Amino acid sequence: MVVRTEDRLVLHPDVALRPERFGALAYHFGNRRLSFLKHPDLVAVVEALDGERTVGEAFDRVGVAESRRPAFLTALGTLSASEMVRAA
Amino acid sequence: MPPEVVHQPPAATRPLVDEFRLGLDAPICLTWELTYACNLSCSHCLSSSGRRDPRELSTEECFAVVDELQRLQVFYVNLGGGEPMLRPDFFPIVEYAIDHQVGVKFSTNGTFLDRDAARRLAAMDYLDVQISLDGATAAVNDAVRGAGAHRASLQAMEHLADAGFGAFKVSVVVTRENVDELDDLRALAESFGAQLRVTRLRPSGRGADTWDRLRPTQAQQRQLYAWLLGRDDVLTGDSFFHLSAFGEALPGLNLCGAGRVVFLIDTVGEVYACPFVIHDEFLAGNVRDPGGFTDVWRSSELFASLREPGSEGACTSCGSYDACQGGCMASKFFVGLDLDDPDPECVLGNAEELLDRVGAGVGAHGAPVPRPTADHSRPGVAVPSPVTLRPTRRTRP
Secondary structure, three states: OOOOOOOOEEEOOOEEEEEEOOEEEEEEOOOOOEEEEOOHHHHHHHHHOEOOOOHHHHHHHHOOOHHHHHHHHHHHHHHHHOOOEEEO | OOOOOOOOOOOOOOOHHHHHHHOOOOOOEEEEEOOOEOOOOOOOOOOOOEOOOOOOOOHHHHHHHHHHHHHOOOOEEEEEOOOHHHOOOHHHHHHHHHHOOOEEEEEEOOOOOOHHHHHHHHOOOOEEEEEEOOOOOHHHHHHHHOOOHHHHHHHHHHHHHHOOOOOOEEEEEEOOOOHHHHHHHHHHHHHOOOEEEEEEOOOOOOHHHHHHHHOOOHHHHHHHHHHHOOOOOOEOOOOOHHHHHHOOOOOOOOOOOEOOOEOEEOOOOEEEOOOOOOOHHHEEEEOOOOOHHHHHHHHOHHHHHHHOOOOOHHHOOOOOHHHHOOOOHHHHHHHOOOOOOOOOOOOOOOOHHHHHHOEOOEOOOOOEOOOOOOOOOOOOOOOOOOOOOOOOOOOOO
16 A cells, blocks of 8 residues: 555554564554564654644654655555554 | 564564564463363364363453453463363453453354354454364364364354354364365355464374374475465464475564463463473463563573574574574474474474484483373363374373
């Protein structure tokens, strides 16, 4: 699923995050999927997605450099495909 | 079982598999055998179930375990047994877990999953059911699980489908006898709107007595590997990572999670490294200990040792170690190999010479072959098998 910087996303209400050394575990109680957020910055971005700010604004808030944003968008696309995050 | 989905995000600080090898602060998930009571006597039962253990955890103690899981954010638990539905407090325990942010998947032989139970289960969120079935036909299934077991599993599947449960799981232990039925088993699961899950046969519990006859042949292992490749709709619980030595890695973690990301709580609260090693040597503590299983998980010397880089032993010279990680600890242990020996089902045949040296209760290196610590088999109840079994040992009530 393609996620763009202007999209507004939120963490799915059935998803819980568990902090880990490497980032976080994300568990979706509804579809029973488990995902690994393999970088603390990705966790910070996901936590910054409040439905109000855009993905790009969440990147700004966390301080994700321009060069890393394509990889973060891909990661959010994967999270979106497994319904961990969804459109606000 | 380890997770089915791995998410690949922006550059990680360290490969995830290394994080898991070091062990997490809390497990990802666990197996919890709620009771050793079972109406069946499957010949490969990895917990040698049959009779209820009078010391099994009380309802209140089960609730306390759930509370601990919730505190640690362990998101889901695989309930099993024995037959977990035989516990009179089965539904209260399941409901308590779900109400405390601990998702439940439970394994059942289906006997007690009647229309009412199916409706009750279908009404619950965050619950998954796994019906055990070891053959598409009654002949193949019942040879392992006992007369009538096939009919009971199918009836439960029908009840779940009728109740609109959704995609439950049909769980198959792959054997020499059913490996040719995998397409049929998948079709059968799909006909009930269910998903097929296949796992590896281990020489654990009563399986110690039947493993050598039921395990897939080398040719069948290759057939299974080819069948699994690209079949992402079939779940495996990361069970078959030893097959990755054939070439391309199968999806999943390809890592032994014992004491690192998973563990087992048994009926009486004993904490073992994984569901397949119910043996004193892999006993890390008890949930009734002060500090509960949180302390066991974080402080047990056994778990600490499992998280240390393992010795590759005899596998050092093999170019496939990175693919198979030396295979399954439990399988080695219960057939009388050392833990740094190759997996007894090593697809490159590296264990065959060692297995030839195992005989009459003596392992490949001269030590006795370990027997499962506890046997809850019901006295006088025949274990289904076309072969003659040696008498099972009973060391506990």
